[in-house]
Structures are given as C-alpha cells and as structure tokens.
Amino acid sequence: MELKLYDTLTREKRVFAPIDPQYVRMYRCGPTVYDFAHIGNARPDIVFDVLFRLLRHLAKQGVWDGGKGETTVTYVRNITDVDDKINARAAEEYPDLPLNEAIRKVTEKTDRQFHEDVAALGCLPPTVEPRATEHIAEMRMLIERLVQSGNAYVAEDNVLFSVPSMPDYGKLSKRPLDEMIAGARVDVAPYKRDPMDFVLWKPSKPGEPAWPSPAGIAAPGRPGWHIECSAMSWKHLGETFDIHGGGIDLVFPHHENEIAQSRCAFHTPVMANFWMHNGFLQVEGEKMSKSLGNFVTIHDLLADWPGVILRFQMLMTHYRQPMDWTMANTERAVTALDTFRHLTHTANPADGRLAEAVLASLEDDLNTPLAIAELHRLADQARNGDYQAACDLRATCDFFGLDLRAASLQEILKRQHGDIDENKIESLIAARTMARKAKNFAESDRIRDELTAMGVVLKDSKDGTTWELAR
Ligand SMILES: [Zn+2]
Numbered sequence: 001m002e003l004k005l006y007d008t009l010t011r012e013k014r015v016f017a018p019i020d021p022q023y024v025r026m027y028r029c030g031p032t033v034y035d036f037a038h039i040g041n042a043r044p045d046i047v048f049d050v051l052f053r054l055l056r057h058l059a060k061q062g063v064w065d066g067g068k069g070e071t072t073v074t075y076v077r078n079i080t081d082v083d084d085k086i087n088a089r090a091a092e093e094y095p096d097l098p099l100n101e102a103i104r105k106v107t108e109k110t111d112r113q114f115h116e117d118v119a120a121l122g123c124l125p126p127t128v129e130p131r132a133t134e135h136i137a138e139m140r141m142l143i144e145r146l147v148q149s150g151n152a153y154v155a156e157d158n159v160l161f162s163v164p165s166m167p168d169y170g171k172l173s174k175r176p177l178d179e180m181i182a183g184a185r186v187d188v189a190p191y192k193r194d195p196m197d198f199v200l201w202k203p204s205k206p207g208e209p210a211w212p213s214p215a216g217i218a219a220p221g222r223p224g225w226h227i228e229c230s231a232m233s234w235k236h237l238g239e240t241f242d243i244h245g246g247g248i249d250l251v252f253p254h255h256e257n258e259i260a261q262s263r264c265a266f267h268t269p270v271m272a273n274f275w276m277h278n279g280f281l282q283v284e285g286e287k288m289s290k291s292l293g294n295f296v297t298i299h300d301l302l303a304d305w306p307g308v309i310l311r312f313q314m315l316m317t318h319y320r321q322p323m324d325w326t327m328a329n330t331e332r333a334v335t336a337l338d339t340f341r342h343l344t345h346t347a348n349p350a351d352g353r354l355a356e357a358v359l360a361s362l363e364d365d366l367n368t369p370l371a372i373a374e375l376h377r378l379a380d381q382a383r384n385g386d387y388q389a390a391c392d393l394r395a396t397c398d399f400f401g402l403d404l405r406a407a408s409l410q411e412i413l414k415r416q417h418g419d420i421d422e423n424k425i426e427s428l429i430a431a432r433t434m435a436r437k438a439k440n441f442a443e444s445d446r447i448r449d450e451l452t453a454m455g456v457v458l459k460d461s462k463d464g465t466t467w468e469l470a471r
Contacts, residue, residue: 001363003058005243006320008251008275009172013365016274018242021064024055024073025241027233027272029250030129032080032225033110034089036297038288039310039325040247040281042121046311047278047319047366048075048245049123053399054362057354076236077126078229081107081133082209082222099207117298120307122401130232132223133209138231139223140214142265143200147215151264155191157203157219163196166260172275173252198257199224226257233271234262244272248279278319284326296325304416306406309333315368315400337407340375343382344394344404351388352395371400413469417455420469425456429465432458 094102204210210220381389
C-alpha cells in the first residue's frame with residue numbers, strides 16, 4: 001500500500017510523497033489562546049496527531065528513502081498569542097491590570113490548559129510549537145516583500161494585501177467572489193482599495209501590544225492573524241512544504257489568505273502540496289453554541305472521562321466527515337476500550353506488531369473507522385484464544401496513542417460516582433454474608449436491595465462475594 005491523502009486544493013485523493021524524501025514537513029494551525037477549547041477544537045489535535053504517528057511509522061519503514069528509514073518528520077503546530085480576541089478577553093477578565101499584563105495572564109493560563117488537555121487526549125508534542133509573538137521579525141520581512149512586489153500596500157498605517165493582485169486567489173475554497181466577501185465578513189474600511197483586501201498589519205491603540213511597524217510606517221502596530229502562519233511555516237518548514245492542515249472552517253478566509261501571502265512573497269506555485277481539513281463537529285445533532293447551552297469543553301469532558309475514551313470516540317468518525325458528538329458514542333467507546341483492555345490484559349506489546357489491515361486502512365486517507373473495525377476483528381480473534389492477535393491489538397492501540405490501562409469501565413464509574421463509599425459497601429456485604437449463613441434470607445435480600453439502590457451489583461461465587469458498579 002501507498003499512503004494516499006485527500007487534498008482540498010485539488011479535490012482529489014493522491015499518493016503522498018514528500019518533496020524531500022529525507023524530510024517530511026507538516027504544518028497545522030494551532031489554537032488562539034484565550035479560552036477553554038471546546039471538543040470540536042480537539043478534533044484536529046487528534047486527527048493530525050494520528051497522521052503524525054503514521055508519517056513517523058512510514059518514515060521508519062524507509063518508505064520514502066529507499067528503505068534506509070532515516071527520513072525525519074517535522075510537525076509544526078503554532079500558538080496564536082496575539083489576537084483581538086485575546087485583548088478583549090484580557091480586558092474583560094482583568095479590568096484593573098495594565099492590558100499587556102492581563103494578556104500575559106490570559107495567554108499563560110489558556111496555554112497551560114491547552115497543553116494539559118492535548119496531553120490527556122494522548123497527543124504527542126509536535127516537533128516545533130512556534131508562538132506568533134516570537135516571529136514578528138519574520139512577519140515584517142514577509143510584509144516588506146509583499147509591498148515591494150506590489151501585492152500589498154500601506155493605507156492609514158495599515159498594510160493590506162491586495163487580492164486583485166493575485167489572479168488565482170480563491171482556488172482553495174472555490175467560492176464565487178460575492179460569497180467570499182460575505183463569508184469573510186469584511187469590514188469595508190474606506191482606505192481599502194478592494195473590499196476583499198485583508199489586513200497584514202494594523203496600528204495598535206495605546207496600551208495594546210505593539211511592535212515597530214514594517215513598510216516605513218512610523219506608528220507601532222501588530223500583525224493580522226493570517227500573516228502569522230505564513231511566517232511561522234516559512235521559518236520552520238521553508239517556502240513550500242508537504243502538508244498543511246486544520247479545521248474545515250479555516251479554508252476561507254484563513255488558509256486562502258495564507259496561500260496568497262506565501263505564494264506571492266516567494267513566487268511559488270503552491271504553499272503546501274497537500275491541504276487537509278477535518279470536518280465540523282456537532283453535539284447531539286446540534287451546532288455547538290454558548291447560547292444553546294451545549295458548549296462542551298475538553299476540560300469538562302476530561303473531568304468525567306479519561307482522555308483515551310474521547311480520543312477513541314473522535315476516531316470512530318472519518319476525519320473529513322461531519323461528526324456528531326453523542327453520549328451514545330461515548331458509551332460505545334467505553335465498551336470497546338474496556339473490552340480491548342480485558343482481552344489484552346496478559347498480552348505483551350513487545351510481541352505485537354501494528355496490524356497490517358489497520359495500517360492499510362490508515363494509508364487510505366486516514367480511514368480510522370475502518371481501522372477500528374479491524375481492531376474489533378483482532379479482539380474477536382483474541383477472545384477465541386489467539387495470543388498473537390491479543391499482542392497485535394495491544395501494540396496497535398499503543399500506536400494509536402490509546403492507553404488501555406486508563407480505559408477500565410469500573411474505574412470510570414468509580415470516578416463518576418465520586419461519593420461512592422467503599423467501606424460501607426464492604427461492611428454491607430459482610431452483613432449480608434452473615435445473614436445468609438444464619439439463613440436469614442429476608443435480611444440478606446434487604447441488604448442486596450440496599451446495595452442495588454446504591455448502584456452496586458453483587459457477584460456471588462464459591463470464593464465469596466465481589467461487587468462492581470452498575471453501568
Ligand atoms: Zn494558520
């Protein structure tokens with residue numbers, strides 16, 4: 001099998017080969033750190049983590065360098081730490097602090113939270129995690145180039161990208177111009193030459209984060225959002241690289257504008273060879289929104305469920321499909337992983353290999369639902385006593401970043417019934433055993449009913465009575 005990936009730009013699934021067989025380069029737009037991330041934000045974290053793992057596996061196999069296995073894989077995921085949303089949140093949350101201090105508090109807190117969340121979801125750290133505020137010099141250089149090449153212009157201390165200067169602008173989203181104008185929610189500032197022109201740099205108000213401006217502008221300013229990714233991908237991956245990823249909501253205008261900036265600055269035919277986008281996520285059939293009260297944060301979900309459950313649930317849907325996040329699917333993920341955990345309890349992952357059928361599914365544009373079906377097939381074999389299948393199942397779960405040890409149904413239930421009193425349960429069971437010995441069955445039944453009401457299921461055997469929590 002060869003790795004095939006769907007490219008949003010050409011609308012086709014193609015064989016993936018890196019530009020440089022020694023060096024696979026992937027960029028993905030990371031979070032803007034101003035608030036707890038919702039579960040939809042975790043989708044690209046998990047999807048591109050699986051792709052990162054797959055690329056590293058194939059690199060180690062020597063798929064692109066003639067069997068040497070020396071290809072390196074670089075995954076860049078940026079942090080946007082300068083943005084109007086951050087400024088607004090900082091002013092709201094810390095009205096008494098100077099703005100820059102408040103911004104630091106907001107970004108540090110959110111940044112820490114994001115890293116805790118993605119680690120709990122089993123995501124590997126990316127190779128490089130550049131921050132926008134550490135790449136202002138590169139952004140200025142890009143802006144200077146664009147002004148010199150006639151693709152950007154200065155107006156009232158702003159620098160704007162001139163969309164009409166790029167004849168094939170809009171190829172990624174393939175939308176008609178009037179739809180793009182509506183989609184971009186462009187404010188028709190009087191200094192814009194064309195309503196589609198977008199901001200590369202803008203002046204900062206007093207107290208706002210500010211840096212020396214490019215293009216001969218005297219007033220200090222700050223970058224627009226789109227230029228950040230062009231600058232950071234250039235710095236860490238070069239002018240053209242292999243894969244650029246993100247959520248489908250970023251196709252327009254963000255990725256369209258990244259392409260415009262990078263291609264015009266470097267005079268290249270493409271910015272990235274593959275553009276990959278994960279689909280939308282809904283919750284219980286509805287669009288997530290704060291006003292509907294169904295805004296589910298990763299943080300809240302992690303309070304109730306181990307990250308491994310959420311990770312598995314995310315992979316149950318193909319990354320390009322719209323996804324419905326439902327409690328029913330969370331329950332399915334719990335059942336599947338608890339079963340895998342039981343079946344691989346005595347399996348040694350060192351005796352296992354990444355299952356061929358799973359690898360083949362992933363090589364077909366990351367078909368994770370099919371890969372999961374293959375995991376279930378391995379589980380069936382393991383259930384029938386096939387030790388090798390159990391080892392392969394364990395090793396394949398490890399490859400996916402699925403830590404089965406954290407997937408115990410009983411542990412999950414105990415965590416969700418935070419008030420469970422194990423001592424009380426044990427003493428009730430002891431009292432019931434005494435009553436049974438004394439043939440006082442009315443009393444022993446009464447105690448069992450009391451335990452049932454507490455959600456406790458008893459299992460009697462010749463060795464005594466054990467208990468577990470009912471689902
Ligand atoms: Zn970006």
